[in-house]
Amino acid sequence: xxxxxxxxxxxxxxxxxxxxxxxxxxxxxxxxxxxxxxxxxxxxxxxxxxxxxxxxxxxxxxxxxxxxxxxxxxxxxxxxxxxxxxxxxxxxxxxxxxxxxxxxxxxxxxxxxxxxxxxxxxxxxxxxxxxxxxxxxxxxxxxxxxxxxxxxxxxxxxxxxxxxxxxxxxxxxxxxxxxxxxxxxxxxxxxxxxxxxxxxxxxxxxxxxxxxxxxxxxxxxxxxxxxxxxxxxxxxxxxxxxxxxxxxxxxxxxxxxxxxxxxxxxxxxxxxxxxxxxxxxxxxxxxxxxx
Amino acid sequence: xxxxxxxxxxxxxxxxxxxxxxxxxxxxxxxxxxxxxxxxxxxxxxxxxxxxxxxxxxxxxxxxxxxxxxxxxxxxxxxxxxxxxxxxxxxxxxxxxxxxxxxxxxxxxxxxxxxxxxxxxxxxxxxxxxxxxxxxxxxxxxxxxxxxxxxxxxxxxxxxxxxxxxxxxxxxxxxxxxxxxxxxxxxxxxxxxxxxxxxxxxxxxxxxxxxxxxxxxxxxxxxxxxxxxxxxxxxxxxxxxxxxxxxxxxxxxxxxxxxxxxxxxxxxxxxxxxxxxxxxxxxxxxxxxxxxxxxxxxxxxxxxxxxxxxxxxxxxxxxxxxxxxxxxxxxxxxxxxxxxxxxxxxxxxxxxxxxxxxxxxxxxxxxxxxx
Amino acid sequence: xxxxxxxxxxxxxxxxxxxxxxxxxxxxxxxxxxxxxxxxxxxxxxxxxxxxxxxxxxxxxxxxxxxxxxxxxxxxxxxxxxxxxxxxxxxxxxxxxxxxxxxxxxxxxxxxxxxxxxxxxxxxxxxxxxxxxxxxxxxxxxxxxxxxxxxxxxxxxxxxxxxxxxxxxxxxxxxxxxxxxxxxxxxxxxxxxxxxxxxxxxxxxxxxxxxxxxxxxxxxxxxxxxxxxxxxxxxxxxxxxxxxxxxxxxxxxxxxxxxxxxxx
Numbered sequence: 032x033x034x035x036x037x038x039x040x041x042x043x044x045x046x047x048x049x050x051x052x053x054x055x056x057x058x059x060x061x062x063x064x065x066x067x068x069x070x071x072x073x074x075x076x077x078x079x080x081x082x083x084x085x086x087x088x089x090x091x092x093x094x095x096x097x098x099x100x101x102x103x104x105x106x107x108x109x110x111x112x113x114x115x116x117x118x119x120x121x122x123x124x125x126x127x128x129x130x131x132x133x134x135x136x137x138x139x140x141x142x143x144x145x146x147x148x149x150x151x152x153x154x155x156x157x158x159x160x161x162x163x164x165x166x167x168x169x170x171x172x173x174x175x176x177x178x179x180x181x182x183x184x185x186x187x188x189x190x191x192x193x194x195x196x197x198x199x200x201x202x203x204x205x206x207x208x209x210x211x212x213x214x215x216x217x218x219x220x221x222x223x224x225x226x227x228x229x230x231x232x233x234x235x236x237x238x239x240x241x242x243x244x245x246x247x248x249x250x251x252x253x254x255x256x257x258x259x260x261x262x263x264x265x266x267x268x269x270x271x272x273x274x275x276x277x278x279x280x281x282x283x284x285x286x287x288x289x290x291x292x293x294x295x296x297x298x299x300x301x302x303x304x305x306x307x308x309x310x311x312x313x314x315x316x317x318x319x320x321x322x
Numbered sequence: 323x324x325x326x327x328x329x330x331x332x333x334x335x336x337x338x339x340x341x342x343x344x345x346x347x348x349x350x351x352x353x354x355x356x357x358x359x360x361x362x363x364x365x366x367x368x369x370x371x372x373x374x375x376x377x378x379x380x381x382x383x384x385x386x387x388x389x390x391x392x393x394x395x396x397x398x399x400x401x402x403x404x405x406x407x408x409x410x411x412x413x414x415x416x417x418x419x420x421x422x423x424x425x426x427x428x429x430x431x432x433x434x435x436x437x438x439x440x441x442x443x444x445x446x447x448x449x450x451x452x453x454x455x456x457x458x459x460x461x462x463x464x465x466x467x468x469x470x471x472x473x474x475x476x477x478x479x480x481x482x483x484x485x486x487x488x489x490x491x492x493x494x495x496x497x498x499x500x501x502x503x504x505x506x507x508x509x510x511x512x513x514x515x516x517x518x519x520x521x522x523x524x525x526x527x528x529x530x531x532x533x534x535x536x537x538x539x540x541x542x543x544x545x546x547x548x549x550x551x552x553x554x555x556x557x558x559x560x561x562x563x564x565x566x567x568x569x570x571x572x573x574x575x576x577x578x579x580x581x582x583x584x585x586x587x588x589x590x591x592x593x594x595x596x597x598x599x600x601x602x603x604x605x606x607x608x609x610x611x612x613x614x615x616x617x618x619x620x621x622x623x624x625x626x627x628x629x630x631x632x633x634x635x636x637x638x639x640x641x642x643x644x645x646x647x648x649x650x651x652x653x654x655x656x657x658x659x660x661x662x663x664x665x666x667x668x669x670x671x672x673x674x675x676x677x678x679x680x681x682x683x684x685x686x687x688x689x690x691x692x693x
Numbered sequence: 694x695x696x697x698x699x700x701x702x703x704x705x706x707x708x709x710x711x712x713x714x715x716x717x718x719x720x721x722x723x724x725x726x727x728x729x730x731x732x733x734x735x736x737x738x739x740x741x742x743x744x745x746x747x748x749x750x751x752x753x754x755x756x757x758x759x760x761x762x763x764x765x766x767x768x769x770x771x772x773x774x775x776x777x778x779x780x781x782x783x784x785x786x787x788x789x790x791x792x793x794x795x796x797x798x799x800x801x802x803x804x805x806x807x808x809x810x811x812x813x814x815x816x817x818x819x820x821x822x823x824x825x826x827x828x829x830x831x832x833x834x835x836x837x838x839x840x841x842x843x844x845x846x847x848x849x850x851x852x853x854x855x856x857x858x859x860x861x862x863x864x865x866x867x868x869x870x871x872x873x874x875x876x877x878x879x880x881x882x883x884x885x886x887x888x889x890x891x892x893x894x895x896x897x898x899x900x901x902x903x904x905x906x907x908x909x910x911x912x913x914x915x916x917x918x919x920x921x922x923x924x925x926x927x928x929x930x931x932x933x934x935x936x937x938x939x940x941x942x943x944x945x946x947x948x949x950x951x952x953x954x955x956x957x
Binding site for chain 2: 218220221223224225226227228229230231234238239242243245
């Protein structure tokens, strides 16, 4: 009397680990199909548009004097400062930005839409204005800075900390937007499952959410670091320009353009080479380990 | 049950009141254009199936019990502790001691099977070593000790289902909830997994609620069925009662019976269509009449002088049904299904719109009060 | 003034156009001045000028356009070195006004000037301090005191080179907190109160009320010459020559001195 109506309606494929692996193959074949011209042509133009200006730099670079210019202590100091400051700025963005992204993606608080819009402000603001805004907040006469000056005798502008702050200010949106997008892409029922297993929201974030959005965090960090590395306007306005302390590579490139354009090109190429090398190395590492 | 000492039993178990054990719930959840309003009780050790069509409110009920959706009204008590009274009390999911096996399992993709099972005990304060020991124990119990190190995507569907079960059971929940536990499996895997799941649920000392739309899952796994439609309980009882005496069209279809409602007067039941069905049972007043499709015989000519219920019927559909042919009919008592052999179907040259004579012996019908 | 400059010029051009139209239709308009030689001076004149000339050149342009209806000045104000690079890379400019002989030299050496560049004004360094001079700074020596923070221009830009020369002449050692990328950036650090003093040009210190200038004798050692030249590939060479002549004439120098520039 009772009939198993499900017989014959289930998926016919055997649900085994082997078939799971097999299922990926069609996707790879798909990728090898012909790319349609309406996509291929603009893509090629876009790539050329991004790469050809670099060719200009390569062609005009003073190759014979390159090794000697590279070993100049000022260049090395600026490079070291740039790498250190960009890395510290990225760390600041991670510590502050990931929780912010989580809040924007997961908590429905009043004013969330406004908060989300405000996060993008540093993207829209000319960096020089960003630097000025930081001065007005943290400078010697700034809203907060005057108290730092009065109570702790501490001034932030013209210090390496100021470089890190300026870079973090400008680069933070890249991290927050990337991580928030990743969080929205993750099925939040995993978090519900964790809750039913007794995990508090903090434990869930640490042990479930964070590992699931790790690729998004990595991508956001790369963007953030790259933006921080190239930061110029906010840095020179807020941190000033002093060799070894606040003069990053983009600042020395800009000043060298005034007097010695070939040297500026060399420095730009160094910055480019180092950042590409680091990004490629990190990418290899991420792809090398199974997620 | 388990011999491994779980140092942190769920809090509700701690203040367990001897007088009221198991689940007692009145669930009311209101949404736009939908209202769930059902009473549920599940005793410790009992397995209840919550059965209903899509959109009946099964998943909403499960989420309310797990603490993932707050109640609009009503109350949930588990082992004497109030989990949600829709007013002041709301125990969040992580402190309910309610285990959930989700329909698509939701195994954490970045953790191995072992780490997935150890996750709950870890959150309850077990040390890493203790948690792994508990997880090993449970994986062994569901027969997966050899795949402990695999990630979920390296597991087959059946294995993933068992890991999800072990993960939920590792906390020894006072209430275990399973959402369509077998729906994601293919037919062959489902058969084996269903039998094994039955064994584990029978062993579980806490209350168990299985949400499903598959009657077979419900009949095999559960001691008792609660059938809901449109957010309301329409029928409740053990499998034998429900299969013998369906009370709605949905339940009748579920158990594979033709079901009609009418007014009975002894051995005849007058139907709204004008037809009267003769039954062997004696019943009076508002009543149901049910008979299985296999009891319906089809003929191309009218039958003379037979002690049968006969009517002229129109074929509205013909489908394969297991080894037989299922014929959908209109006319007479209303819509009816008839199961006949392929040979009989060939002899009748069945096609939609065709006129036939249908017959059901009175002894093959069952009549019971609808009140 | 800087903000309204372009609008006023556009207005002047519109008035001029209207006047020409009126002349063509036979309706004479006696109110419109019609200086002699205006037939040769017309069209757009593109001037690349040092950033420190922004305000004064906007002012001179108004007078010039009023005297030459039909002529319109387009300015590109930036750091002299950046402008020199743009010119040498082929930017279409008629006139280049540089804040340092060195930058003008890079353009002249590349053969991009038409004739010899001319020194038209000089600028001298001052110590810019906050209005009211709260730290009581009277000379370069005060800038070496502990607790006094100083911003200088970077050596690569003209005001930085001049500051370096002046400080070397004084025999003092001044350690700034920052080498700013241009004179206005150094000045704004004073007006925002981030530093106590900066070495800037007198003309820059004269802008706004937030800062005041303190003269120091060593600045005489580092007087900065501003040069102007018509460019070889000028698209509007006749008008360009007329503009340079106007700047060097009494009409131009009167405005220049009003802004604190010294004449050569």
